[in-house]
Amino acid sequence: MAERRVNVGWAEGLHARPASIFVRAATAAGVPVTIAKAGGNPVNAASMLAVLSLGAEGGEEIVLASDADGAEAALDRLAKLVSEGLEELPETV
Numbered sequence: 637m638a639e640r641r642v643n644v645g646w647a648e649g650l651h652a653r654p655a656s657i658f659v660r661a662a663t664a665a666g667v668p669v670t671i672a673k674a675g676g677n678p679v680n681a682a683s684m685l686a687v688l689s690l691g692a693e694g695g696e697e698i699v700l701a702s703d704a705d706g707a708e709a710a711l712d713r714l715a716k717l718v719s720e721g722l723e724e725l726p727e728t729v
Contacts, residue, residue: 645721
């Protein structure tokens with residue numbers, strides 16, 4: 637299983653708008669991805685309700701994981717989005 641541990645770069649954490657940005661990117665990744673707080677239970681990263689239920693705060697460590705083919709590149713893209721608190725994921729990343 638491929639995994640990335642990153643700290644949430646959005647000051648407000650994964651709430652409302654940042655969660656929406658993240659869920660859209662996770663859905664577009666083309667592979668199933670889970671997200672969890674460090675030491676917590678993983679949830680579907682493409683589910684807005686599941687991501688909001690994490691209550692991940694700014695600066696808190698989260699774990700992104702997937703065991704699908706092509707997961708490494710998808711996790712790299714999502715980790716960059718989360719750690720840098722980007723408004724959207726550039727196509728060139």
